[in-house]
Amino acid sequence: EDQVTQSPEALRLQEGESSSLNCSYTVSGLRGLFWYRQDPGKGPEFLFTLYSAGEEKEKERLKATLTKKESFLHITAPKPEDSATYLCAVQAGGNTDKLIFGTGTRLQVFP
Amino acid sequence: KAGVTQTPRYLIKTRGQQVTLSCSPISGHRSVSWYQQTPGQGLQFLFEYFSETQRNKGNFPGRFSGRQFSNSRSEMNVSTLELGDSALYLCASSFTGGSSWQYFGPGTRLTVT
Numbered sequence: 001e002d003q004v005t006q007s008p009e010a011l012r013l014q015e016g017e018s019s020s021l022n023c024s025y026t027v028s029g030l031r032g033l034f035w036y037r038q039d040p041g042k043g044p045e046f047l048f049t050l051y052s053a054g055e056e057k058e059k060e061r062l063k064a065t066l067t068k069k070e071s072f073l074h075i076t077a078p079k080p081e082d083s084a085t086y087l088c089a090v091q092a093g094g095n096t097d098k099l100i101f102g103t104g105t106r107l108q109v110f111p
Numbered sequence: 112k113a114g115v116t117q118t119p120r121y122l123i124k125t126r127g128q129q130v131t132l133s134c135s136p137i138s139g140h141r142s143v144s145w146y147q148q149t150p151g152q153g154l155q156f157l158f159e160y161f162s163e164t165q166r167n168k169g170n171f172p173g174r175f176s177g178r179q180f181s182n183s184r185s186e187m188n189v190s191t192l193e194l195g196d197s198a199l200y201l202c203a204s205s206f207t208g209g210s211s212w213q214y215f216g217p218g219t220r221l222t223v224t
Contacts, residue, residue, distance in 0.1 A: 034212075043115070043201050043215035044154075087154065096159060096167040097142050097205050097213060103153040 002027040002092050006102035013109050016077045021086055021105045024070040029093025033071050035064050036087040038104070044087055047073075078109045113138065115204050115216035123222045129190040132219045136183050136204030142166075143185040144213065145177060148199040157200075160185055192223045 007022045025033065032051050036044035048057045050066040057064050061082065063074040073086055085106045089099040116135045124130050136143050145157040156169040160179035177187040183204075189196055199220050203213040 036215075041217075041220075043203075043217045046212050046214060049212060089154075097144055097161075097203075098156050098159055098167050098169075099144070099146075099154075099203075099213060100156070101146075101154040 002090065002100050004088055004090055004100055004102035006086075006088050006105050008105060009103070010106045011108070013075075013078055013107070015079055015109055015111050018074070018076045018078070020075070021073040021088075021107070022070060023073070023088030023102055025088075025090050026069075027090045027092045027100070030090060031093055032091040033066055034089045034091070034099060035071070035073055036089065038085045038087055047086075075107070078107075080109050080111050083107055083109045115202055115214055117200075117202050117216040117219050119219060120217065121220045121222075123224060124192050125224055126192055126194060128192050129188065130192060130221060131186055131188045132200055132202075132221075134185045134187075134202030134204075134216060136185070136202075137214055140204035140206050140214075141183055142205045143179055143183065144203045144205075145185070145187050146201045146203065147171075148201055148218070149197075154201065157187065189221075194223050197221060197223045 035047040038044045048064040085104045089101045144159040159167040179185045199218045201218045
């Protein structure tokens, strides 16, 4: 069965304290791995898509990497405005856009 | 370019009633998916429509149904509401389907009392 597990569930960081969020997955025929950011009361906001092992993408203080079994979202020198829930999702093989989500990592960054 | 819009944003219903939620995708997007988000289960896939046809369906009871119109707008319906149906219902649209990015709307917060 296709499955996505995220860790940790919650993470508290001091401003400037870098860290990584983990997303491990089992899926038949990975077509894409997606990272989203979700603020309270809002819909998920697209961050990155990764398609193959070894791929990396960066956006401001965020960098996403992908291996055959997991993805990491590295946050470098975070700021309070980076506080949000970060969601990982995979898209399996087949003619579908269906995303399978992990339960997310709730990040809090304190000044 | 306008984003995905969902109406209504908030809804309070009583057990046993039915509800219809609406989603307007980004202009030009033909694929619409629906998800249910709860604190305990996270985001769970409900169903997906492409060119007015249901292309995929998640593991939800038959009380949950949907449809898509020729202009790609979509509706989902929940009949005989239960307390456990209280959730944030999210709609996402994408251009063609197939590893394409999904853009999410703000969601409809449904509370069943």
